Amino acid sequence: MALHYEGTLTIRAARDRVWGFLVDPQTLSRCLPDVQSLDLIEEGHFRAVLRVGVAFVKGNFTFDVAMRDLQVPAHARISGRGGGLGSAVDITSTVDLAERTDGMTDLRWVADVVVSGPIATVGARLLDSTVEKKTAELFECLKAQLEA
């Protein structure tokens, strides 16, 4: 099933700092849900094992994440393909950062998520709300980390 999400948020931090946080897997992973392990494969390409749960389906997912089309420090396309529990998740997202006159940064993001397998079939009705919740948590975390 295909899901589409987008949103904007304003972070009380300079754009360079937000950029640096986002493109560094070590800092970004602090805000990903339940990271079990993180391996950097090359610059802009890492593999993370996350613990994911939808409804009563819970387990480890391996995500292969690549950052492309980097326009430092304004735009990035992040794609992730993950698998686990006999299911698959494909994420394509873009992030755009804009400097504000007050020194804060506007972050606009768009994400398309395609979910296949038991997570989509068993958790279909709960999937949307789960992804929305996890996304909200991710950006709350981002704000908290960057504004600290």
Next chain:
Amino acid sequence: MAVAHGMGHSVKRKEDARFIRGKGNYIDDLKLPGMLYLDIVRSPYAHAKITAIRAEKALAIPGVLAVITGRDLDKYGLAWMPTLMSDRQMVLPIDTVLYQAQEVAAVLATQRYIAADGAAAVEVDYEPLPVVVDPKKALRPDAPVLREDREQKTNHIWHWEVGDRDATARALEQADVTVEEDLYIPRIHVASIETCGCVAQWDSVDGKLTLWMTTQAPHAIRTVVALVAGHLGLAEHKIRVVSPDIGGGFGGKVPVYPGYVVAVAASVLTGKPVKWIEDRMENIQADSFARDYHITAELGAKRDGTLTALRFKTIADHGAFDAAANPSKFPAGLFSICTGSYDFQSAFVEVDGAYTNKPPGGIAYRCSFRVTEASYAIERMADIMAHELKMDPAEFRLKNFIRPEAFPYKSPLGWTYDSGNYQGALKKAMEMIGYTALRREQAEKRTRGELMGIGISSFTEIVGAGPSHSFDILGLKMFDSAEIRVHPTGKAVARFGTKSQGQGHETTYAQVIAHELGIPEDDIAVEEGDTDTAPYGLGTYASRSTPVAAAAGAVAARKIRDKARKIAAHLLEASESDLEWERGKFFVKGSPQRAKTIQEIAFAAYTNHPQGLEAGLEAVAYYDPPNLTFPFGSYICVVDIDKGTGEVKIRRFVAVDDCGNIINPMIVEGQVHGGLTMGLAPALYEEITYDDDGNIRGGSFMDYLLPTSMETPRWETANTVTPSPHHPLGAKGVGESATVGAPAAIANAVIDAMWHLGVRHIDIPITPWKVWKVLRQNGVTE
């Protein structure tokens, strides 16, 4: 003392003694020393290239012995297998998956849960490909071709048509009134209590394979295994297929699933017994489905209400492989029974099969080879036409039924109906339910704005496949068989080529023999399902056991009776022609005290047989039916609809069935009760759908709604009896009648409640949400 009851008695089911005590012997009860366990890795994608399968992490788990892939099987020529419909199907894929939950690899381990852990640890890389789940889109020229292995680069599988195309077109043009409707009969699943599974045991010393398996057709499976794996040294005399007690089949245990094949291969390779048992989600998501017919139906009639023409155009969604189990000459099964109980001048039906990215199949589901689809379509359309003509649906049916004196009746689509009295069944149902009073009540309620509907379904089935001149599966003619041995003490063992999955054969077959020979049912052991002992037969599905195998039982019993007459004449020192048969004994005409019982005759057959006659008392019969049988019935359903919620409440449901002469009324009633509940299910609850990416929706009992006793109304059942003129016992078969007849009765009742609002049709399952939306569109509810 044991009594021979014979036909027409509600003899208690002999098999229930073990079932109700929990002493049944199902496949998962079988445990062999050193047995290994198989579990299967399944695809999350509905269509994808497999770029890598990594087994290292799975093999690192203690107890995991092997990870088997399509490439491994390919070395032995086993990556593909033939389906029962002249198509082929992947056992395990080499590089492409075609539906979600398709088998990708298998893990062999020392314990069941280690095998499952191993399956979870196998890593597979996929490149997703475009998914087609709608068969209409699959047939468009721009659709991606799903089956690259086929020569024909199209998703079109076959075209099948019957009837007079031109005459039907003319008749529809000339009709005073025509109606047309698109009817979708959704994909559903048999959802038997027991899932599928097997234990394969290869004896490397004898070179013998024993395969205990959840199959409705053990003999055909033995032959298929011999044909598919002959090149590996498996010969048919060294293959034994045993079908133990089966917890419901309904057609879902006719096909061969990849798990069976992998288990056999794994046992041959390891020399150890291998067990494979599906879990519930695997069973629903990957096993053969039923229905999935997209029908455009048209009827023509004269102004006076006489039906004249029928034309059905259908697209059949078969999923990724055509793994249906229809007789080979009938790719759409017996769908051409769709003229139903009515006397049409002309009819034309065509069906096109299509591949999609969904699990394969198109099996029956208690539907006698697509008879459910046919009956639902004609009965829905009959109601639509009656309403269009502003005629009472009962009156409309009575006007158009084939007359009782018209049998044997030749239908415009080529069948010869054996016998029927459709008026009798409908009138009985109308009387039972109080039809006239209900119509009055409905009219009154309508003035108050209340929604009440009355639905009729007067179906005609076609069962008992089938005559060898036109019926075969993979070339195997669809006869069936019985072998009866009467022991010296007058007890008997009887073996059949069919296999009960709950139908009660141990009782009904014993009654048939008791009826013919007078040996008490308690003295007859009925056995099925072991290919080493039972005579060859095509198995139990499509309501064929009574029409074909029970007929074989009767014929075999009559052969024994003929021999018994010779022995009795010898014992009574009378001529054969002077003897008369009364159930259980021969006596000399005019001297009833000079008699020999069948038990005395049996003893003599082994101790004092006449010279010139072979000793022993046994017979085998292979019965090739001269025609199919045509059970029928009329069902009437009354519903009340909650305008606020759209919920349909079945107030009453009367079912009058006619299955010819009845062997066991209690078992017939049980079959009808079960069948009605299985007809209620797709009418109001069950459906498997897929999203655009091919994700199954309805793949577990969390989402696939089966009715329980809470949803099931009280069924009121009755029978009329119109014997089959060609069946040795005058019987017809009843296992599927109710499943075939019920959905249209319920759907017709719902539409009948709303026709005055302008509602013509709602596709099943008729959920509260669908009804509520229609009511809201029509301003009935907020």
